[in-house]
Amino acid sequence: MRPDQPTQTQATQSFYLRIVARLERHATRLVETGEMAVIDDRNVRIAIAYRDLEPTITAASARLYRAAVRHAITHEPGIRDWDAEALIDPEPCAAESARLDELAQQRKVNLVTLRGAQQKAKWLPMAEWARLTAALEASHNPWARAAQQWIVATLIAGLRPCEWRRAKVVGTSLVVVNAKATNGRSHSETRTIGLARCVKEDRALVASFAAWVSQLDDQGYKAAYDGVRDLIRLTARTTFPGRDRHPSLYTARHSFAARAKATHSREGVAALMGHASTLTAGRNYAHSRHARGGRPLDAEPSPADIAAVLRARDANRLLPGLKDAP
Template sequence: MTDALRLLSDDATGLGRPGSSSLPPATSSHKDKLLNEMDWMQLEAALAKGSSRYDEALLTYFRAACAAGLRPCEWAKARLDWQGTRHVLVVRNAKGTNGRSHGPYRRLVWDEEDDIEHIQAWLSYVSRVLSGTTGGERLEVWTTYRRALQDRLRAVCDHLWPRRKSHLVLYSARHTFTARIKAVNGTREVAALLGHAVDDTATHHYARASKGSRRPPNLGSLPRAHIRDVQRVRVTTDKAAIPERSRSALQVP
C-alpha cells in the first residue's frame, strides 16, 4: 500500500462532519474562485492549528499554488530545476492537446527564493504521496489524494464560514495566482505562465486582482515566464506586449 492510500485511510473531513461521500459536488456557482487576503488569514490560522493530517498539506499547497498557479492535477508531473542562477519549475501542461496550450510544457522562473521553499515543500509532499507508484496507479493515487484534500478543505471552510454559499476549492489557488500576475504583466506573459495557447484566455475565464478586502494575499515573489513560452502564445489583444521591466529577466537559456 502506498503512502497516499495510508493517508486516505483516515477521514479527511473532520470537524464533526460526515465522510466525503456525503459531500455534494462543488458546482461552479458554489466555488469561491479567488482567495482574498482576509480569508487567507483565517484559513491559515485554522489549518495551522488543525487536527487533521491533511491540514499541514493544505497549508503548504496553498502557499505553493498561489505562487506558481499550477492546476491541481499538474503537480504530479512537475519538477524544480536549478539552471545557473535561477530556479525553474518545469510543468507538463494538463491541456496540452488540441491547441489549448502553447506547448507540452511551460517553465516558471524565479530569481529569488521567497516562494521556492514553499514549492519545494509541496513537491516533497507530492513525492511522498506518489512514492512507489507507476503508470495508471500513479494517476489514481494522485486523484484520490486530491479529492481527500478537497474534502478536508470543504469541511474547514464550512466550519469557518457556515453561512456562505460558495467555498474555496483547490483550484482557487490558480485563480488567485492569475489575479496577481494579471496586475503586473501583459496578456501574453500571463498566458505563458498559465500554459494557455491564446493571450486572451485568462481575460475571459479568470478574475482581475481586486483591491481592498478582496485583494489576494501576497505570498512572495511571482515567477517570470520563459521567453520561448511567451513567444509561442498566439496574440489576439492589444495588451500582449511584454513589460519592459520583465523583458531582460525573461532571457533564460
C-alpha cells in the same frame, strides 16, 4: 462528415463517460415515468435525456454535456446519429431562437441556488488565505499539512491541481507539463515559471511539495487529492460561514491569475497559466482588480513561453473563424 476531434486526455474521456452514464440513468427514469417511449438507439436516447435536463443545468454544464454526447456518437456510432446530433446541436432558425429564449427563462427559474462549480469562490484575499491555512492546521486532520502546502504552493506558482504530479524545480525555476497541451489549448507542452524573485522559503516550499506529489502513484495521488479537497471544503465552510461561495484548490489558481494580471502583460499571463490564448485568463479567471494595490506577483514567465504564446496568437489570427478555447 464531422471534422477530426481534438485529442482528449484519458481524464477527459472518463469524465465524458460519467456524463453519458448519468444521461442513460435519466433516460431510464423518463421511460419508467412514461415521459419517453422506449428507444433502442442509445445515442438518440441520451440526446433526448440531455434535452430534458438542459433547463436544469447551467450553460457551461450544457456545453460539457453536449461534448460528452458527441464523444459517445464518435466512439459508438449508431444508425440514427443524425437525429441525435440534431437534438444536441439544432440548425439556427426562428423556432430554435425562440426555444433558446425560453430555455434562458427556465434556467432563471430553476437555477435559483448555486450548484457545483458555482459554489467555488474565484478570489480570496491573502489575509483570508492565512485564516484558512491556520484553520487547517488547527484541524489536526491527517491531510492538513498537505492542504496547507498545496494552497500556498499554488498561490506562488499557479498550477492546476493535476499539474503538480509532473512538475519539478530546476535551479530557481519550476518546469511544468501543461495539462491542456494535448488538445491545443496550451501554448506548448511545458511551461517554465521563474521563481528567482520569490523568497527562499517560498522556493523551498514549492520544491518540497512538488517532490512529495511526484512520488505518489495513481492511487496515492487520488487519495491525497480527495482528502485535501474534502478537508478544504469542510474547513472553508466553518471558517467563512454564511457565504454562498467558498474557496477551493482551484481558487488559489484564480488568485494567482488575478495577481499575474495585475503584474504582467497579457502574453506573460498566458505563459504563466499555460494558456494558448491571451484571452482565456481575462475571460475565465478572477479579475485583476482584486489584486490591485497588493503585493506584485513574484513568479515570472519565461521568454520562450511568451514567444510561444505570441506564435499561437498569430496562428489564430490567420484562421478568422477559430474561437479561443477556454
